[in-house]
Protein backbone atom coordinates (compact mmCIF):
# COMPACT_ATOMS: atom_id res chain seq x y z
CA UNK A 1 0.00 0.00 0.00
CA UNK A 2 1.54 3.34 -1.05
CA UNK A 3 1.80 6.02 1.61
CA UNK A 4 0.10 9.40 1.29
CA UNK A 5 2.49 12.12 0.16
CA UNK A 6 3.03 14.79 2.83
CA UNK A 7 4.51 17.96 1.34
CA UNK A 8 6.83 19.90 3.64
CA UNK A 9 7.67 23.45 2.49
CA UNK A 10 11.33 24.32 2.98
CA UNK A 11 13.10 27.31 4.47
CA UNK A 12 15.56 29.10 2.17
CA UNK A 13 18.75 29.98 4.00
CA UNK A 14 22.06 31.45 3.04
CA UNK A 15 24.67 29.09 4.46
CA UNK A 16 27.69 31.15 5.44
CA UNK A 17 30.21 31.82 2.66
CA UNK A 18 28.30 29.44 0.50
CA UNK A 19 24.96 29.87 -1.28
CA UNK A 20 21.24 29.43 -0.74
CA UNK A 21 20.02 26.05 0.46
CA UNK A 22 16.42 24.84 0.83
CA UNK A 23 16.06 23.10 4.17
CA UNK A 24 13.73 21.23 6.50
CA UNK A 25 14.67 20.05 10.00
CA UNK A 26 14.92 16.28 10.07
CA UNK A 27 12.50 15.91 13.00
CA UNK A 28 9.69 17.21 10.75
CA UNK A 29 10.57 14.68 8.07
CA UNK A 30 10.54 11.90 10.69
CA UNK A 31 7.22 13.15 12.08
CA UNK A 32 5.66 13.03 8.58
CA UNK A 33 6.86 9.44 8.35
CA UNK A 34 5.49 8.84 11.84
CA UNK A 35 2.12 10.06 10.56
CA UNK A 36 2.31 7.26 7.97
CA UNK A 37 3.24 9.58 5.12
CA UNK A 38 5.91 9.77 2.47
CA UNK A 39 7.62 13.14 3.12
CA UNK A 40 8.22 15.29 0.05
CA UNK A 41 10.27 18.46 0.50
CA UNK A 42 8.88 21.44 -1.41
CA UNK A 43 11.45 24.13 -2.25
CA UNK A 44 10.72 27.74 -1.30
CA UNK A 45 10.14 28.70 -4.91
CA UNK A 46 9.00 32.21 -4.05
CA UNK A 47 6.91 34.51 -6.22
CA UNK A 48 4.10 32.81 -8.17
CA UNK A 49 4.80 29.24 -7.07
CA UNK A 50 2.87 26.65 -9.15
CA UNK A 51 0.29 26.16 -6.39
CA UNK A 52 -2.17 23.99 -8.33
CA UNK A 53 0.55 21.60 -9.44
CA UNK A 54 2.00 21.42 -5.94
CA UNK A 55 -1.45 20.61 -4.53
CA UNK A 56 -1.96 17.94 -7.20
CA UNK A 57 1.24 16.30 -5.96
CA UNK A 58 0.47 16.03 -2.24
CA UNK A 59 -2.14 14.42 0.01
CA UNK A 60 -1.34 16.68 2.96
CA UNK A 61 0.91 19.56 3.99
CA UNK A 62 3.07 19.98 7.06
CA UNK A 63 4.06 23.61 7.74
CA UNK A 64 7.10 23.49 9.99
CA UNK A 65 8.76 25.60 12.62
CA UNK A 66 11.79 27.75 11.85
CA UNK A 67 13.89 30.38 13.63
CA UNK A 68 12.90 32.87 10.90
CA UNK A 69 9.96 35.24 11.34
CA UNK A 70 7.22 36.01 8.81
CA UNK A 71 7.81 39.44 7.26
CA UNK A 72 5.50 41.77 9.25
CA UNK A 73 4.07 43.48 6.14
CA UNK A 74 2.07 40.28 5.54
CA UNK A 75 -0.08 41.19 8.56
CA UNK A 76 0.04 44.96 8.23
CA UNK A 77 2.81 45.64 10.77
CA UNK A 78 6.01 47.63 10.46
CA UNK A 79 9.27 45.80 9.85
CA UNK A 80 11.50 45.13 12.85
CA UNK A 81 15.17 46.08 12.70
CA UNK A 82 17.44 43.06 12.66
CA UNK A 83 14.54 40.65 12.12
CA UNK A 84 15.52 37.29 10.60
CA UNK A 85 13.08 36.77 7.71
CA UNK A 86 12.67 34.30 4.87
CA UNK A 87 10.70 36.13 2.16
CA UNK A 88 10.81 33.26 -0.32
CA UNK A 89 9.38 30.88 2.25
CA UNK A 90 6.60 33.41 2.98
CA UNK A 91 5.91 33.84 -0.75
CA UNK A 92 5.54 30.07 -1.09
CA UNK A 93 3.74 29.07 2.10
CA UNK A 94 1.18 31.87 2.48
CA UNK A 95 -0.60 31.26 -0.86
CA UNK A 96 -0.13 27.50 -0.38
CA UNK A 97 -1.99 27.62 2.96
CA UNK A 98 -4.94 29.46 1.40
CA UNK A 99 -5.15 27.14 -1.60
CA UNK A 100 -4.78 23.97 0.49
CA UNK A 101 -7.58 24.97 2.87
CA UNK A 102 -9.83 25.88 -0.09
CA UNK A 103 -9.06 22.55 -1.77
CA UNK A 104 -9.73 20.49 1.37
CA UNK A 105 -6.16 19.23 1.66
CA UNK A 106 -5.22 18.22 5.22
CA UNK A 107 -2.81 20.62 6.91
CA UNK A 108 -0.82 20.53 10.12
CA UNK A 109 1.02 23.68 11.23
CA UNK A 110 3.78 23.74 13.81
CA UNK A 111 5.26 26.89 15.41
CA UNK A 112 6.23 29.11 12.43
CA UNK A 113 3.81 26.98 10.41
CA UNK A 114 1.06 27.78 12.95
CA UNK A 115 1.87 31.48 12.58
CA UNK A 116 1.85 31.16 8.77
CA UNK A 117 -1.64 29.68 8.73
CA UNK A 118 -2.96 32.48 10.95
CA UNK A 119 -1.32 35.20 8.82
CA UNK A 120 -2.28 33.57 5.49
CA UNK A 121 -5.93 33.58 6.55
CA UNK A 122 -5.97 37.19 7.78
CA UNK A 123 -4.69 37.10 11.36
CA UNK A 124 -1.79 39.02 12.90
CA UNK A 125 1.15 38.38 15.24
CA UNK A 126 2.85 39.96 18.23
CA UNK A 127 6.47 40.56 17.16
CA UNK A 128 7.69 39.91 20.72
CA UNK A 129 5.20 38.18 22.98
CA UNK A 130 7.43 38.71 26.04
CA UNK A 131 7.10 42.50 25.60
CA UNK A 132 3.30 42.44 25.63
CA UNK A 133 1.95 43.44 29.07
CA UNK A 134 0.63 40.42 30.96
CA UNK A 135 2.25 37.87 28.65
CA UNK A 136 4.91 35.40 29.71
CA UNK A 137 8.20 34.71 27.95
CA UNK A 138 7.55 31.82 25.53
CA UNK A 139 11.07 31.66 24.12
CA UNK A 140 13.26 28.61 24.51
CA UNK A 141 15.31 28.56 27.71
CA UNK A 142 18.58 27.68 25.91
CA UNK A 143 20.88 24.90 27.03
CA UNK A 144 20.94 21.43 25.52
CA UNK A 145 18.34 20.29 22.99
CA UNK A 146 16.69 18.26 25.77
CA UNK A 147 16.42 21.41 27.88
CA UNK A 148 15.22 23.57 24.97
CA UNK A 149 12.44 21.16 24.01
CA UNK A 150 11.48 20.20 27.57
CA UNK A 151 7.86 20.64 28.62
CA UNK A 152 7.52 24.30 29.61
CA UNK A 153 3.92 25.17 30.50
CA UNK A 154 0.39 23.80 30.45
CA UNK A 155 -2.19 24.49 27.75
CA UNK A 156 -5.92 24.21 28.33
CA UNK A 157 -8.04 22.83 25.52
CA UNK A 158 -11.25 24.38 24.22
CA UNK A 159 -14.14 22.29 25.53
CA UNK A 160 -15.28 19.78 22.90
CA UNK A 161 -12.59 20.86 20.41
CA UNK A 162 -10.31 18.74 18.24
CA UNK A 163 -7.44 18.70 20.74
CA UNK A 164 -9.74 18.08 23.69
CA UNK A 165 -10.99 14.98 21.85
CA UNK A 166 -7.52 13.85 20.73
CA UNK A 167 -5.99 14.36 24.20
CA UNK A 168 -8.94 12.85 26.07
CA UNK A 169 -8.39 15.47 28.79
CA UNK A 170 -8.75 19.20 29.26
CA UNK A 171 -5.07 20.13 29.76
CA UNK A 172 -1.56 19.03 28.76
CA UNK A 173 2.02 20.18 29.20
CA UNK A 174 3.81 21.45 26.07
CA UNK A 175 7.24 22.72 25.08
CA UNK A 176 7.69 26.36 24.03
CA UNK A 177 10.27 27.85 21.61
CA UNK A 178 8.76 30.96 20.07
CA UNK A 179 9.19 34.70 20.44
CA UNK A 180 6.14 35.61 18.34
CA UNK A 181 2.52 34.66 18.83
CA UNK A 182 -1.05 35.26 17.78
CA UNK A 183 -2.23 38.85 18.28
CA UNK A 184 -5.50 38.50 16.36
CA UNK A 185 -6.80 35.17 15.26
CA UNK A 186 -7.97 35.02 11.62
CA UNK A 187 -11.80 35.06 11.48
CA UNK A 188 -11.99 31.58 9.89
CA UNK A 189 -10.00 30.04 12.77
CA UNK A 190 -11.16 28.84 16.16
CA UNK A 191 -8.89 28.57 19.18
CA UNK A 192 -8.22 25.01 20.32
CA UNK A 193 -5.79 25.68 23.20
CA UNK A 194 -4.61 28.52 25.41
CA UNK A 195 -1.50 29.13 27.53
CA UNK A 196 -2.04 30.32 31.13
CA UNK A 197 -1.35 33.93 30.00
CA UNK A 198 -4.19 33.68 27.45
CA UNK A 199 -2.02 33.27 24.36
CA UNK A 200 -3.63 31.12 21.66
CA UNK A 201 -1.51 27.97 21.46
CA UNK A 202 -3.54 25.98 18.92
CA UNK A 203 -6.34 26.52 16.43
CA UNK A 204 -8.34 24.71 13.81
CA UNK A 205 -10.07 25.99 10.69
CA UNK A 206 -13.82 26.46 11.18
CA UNK A 207 -15.87 24.35 8.78
CA UNK A 208 -12.72 22.92 7.20
CA UNK A 209 -13.29 20.22 4.57
CA UNK A 210 -10.41 18.19 6.05
CA UNK A 211 -8.11 18.04 9.07
CA UNK A 212 -6.72 21.57 9.53
CA UNK A 213 -4.98 22.03 12.87
CA UNK A 214 -2.01 24.10 14.00
CA UNK A 215 -0.10 24.23 17.26
CA UNK A 216 2.41 26.73 18.59
CA UNK A 217 4.42 24.00 20.32
CA UNK A 218 6.50 21.17 18.85
CA UNK A 219 4.70 17.80 18.73
CA UNK A 220 7.32 16.53 16.26
CA UNK A 221 10.00 16.59 18.98
CA UNK A 222 10.41 13.01 20.27
CA UNK A 223 6.79 12.42 19.29
CA UNK A 224 7.03 8.68 20.04
CA UNK A 225 7.21 9.47 23.78
CA UNK A 226 4.23 11.83 23.94
CA UNK A 227 0.65 10.47 23.69
CA UNK A 228 -0.77 13.84 22.55
CA UNK A 229 1.87 14.20 19.80
CA UNK A 230 1.16 10.66 18.63
CA UNK A 231 -2.59 11.38 18.57
CA UNK A 232 -2.08 14.58 16.53
CA UNK A 233 0.17 12.85 14.00
CA UNK A 234 -2.15 9.86 13.75
CA UNK A 235 -5.18 12.09 13.07
CA UNK A 236 -3.22 14.08 10.46
CA UNK A 237 -1.95 10.88 8.82
CA UNK A 238 -5.46 9.38 8.68
CA UNK A 239 -6.75 12.54 6.99
CA UNK A 240 -3.90 12.39 4.42
CA UNK A 241 -4.71 8.72 3.72
CA UNK A 242 -8.38 9.59 3.29
CA UNK A 243 -7.42 12.35 0.86
CA UNK A 244 -5.23 9.94 -1.09
CA UNK A 245 -8.06 7.37 -1.27
CA UNK A 246 -10.54 10.02 -2.42
CA UNK A 247 -8.14 11.25 -5.12
CA UNK A 248 -7.71 7.69 -6.33
CA UNK A 249 -11.49 7.17 -6.52
CA UNK A 250 -12.28 10.65 -7.90
CA UNK A 251 -9.12 11.85 -9.71
CA UNK A 252 -10.45 15.44 -10.01
CA UNK A 253 -10.45 15.85 -6.17
Ligand SMILES: N[C@@H](CCC(=O)NCCCC(=O)O)C(=O)O
Nearest residue numbers: 065066067068111112178179180
Ligand atom coordinates in the same frame (compact mmCIF):
# COMPACT_ATOMS: atom_id res chain seq x y z
N1 LIG B 1 10.42 32.48 14.56
C1 LIG B 1 9.12 32.28 15.11
C2 LIG B 1 8.76 30.81 15.03
C3 LIG B 1 9.47 29.99 16.04
C4 LIG B 1 9.72 28.57 15.61
O1 LIG B 1 9.13 28.04 14.68
N2 LIG B 1 10.70 27.96 16.26
C5 LIG B 1 11.20 26.69 15.85
C6 LIG B 1 12.66 26.64 16.07
C7 LIG B 1 13.37 25.51 15.38
C8 LIG B 1 12.58 24.25 15.23
O2 LIG B 1 12.44 23.52 16.22
O3 LIG B 1 12.13 23.98 14.12
C9 LIG B 1 9.03 32.77 16.53
O4 LIG B 1 10.06 33.02 17.16
O5 LIG B 1 7.90 32.89 17.04
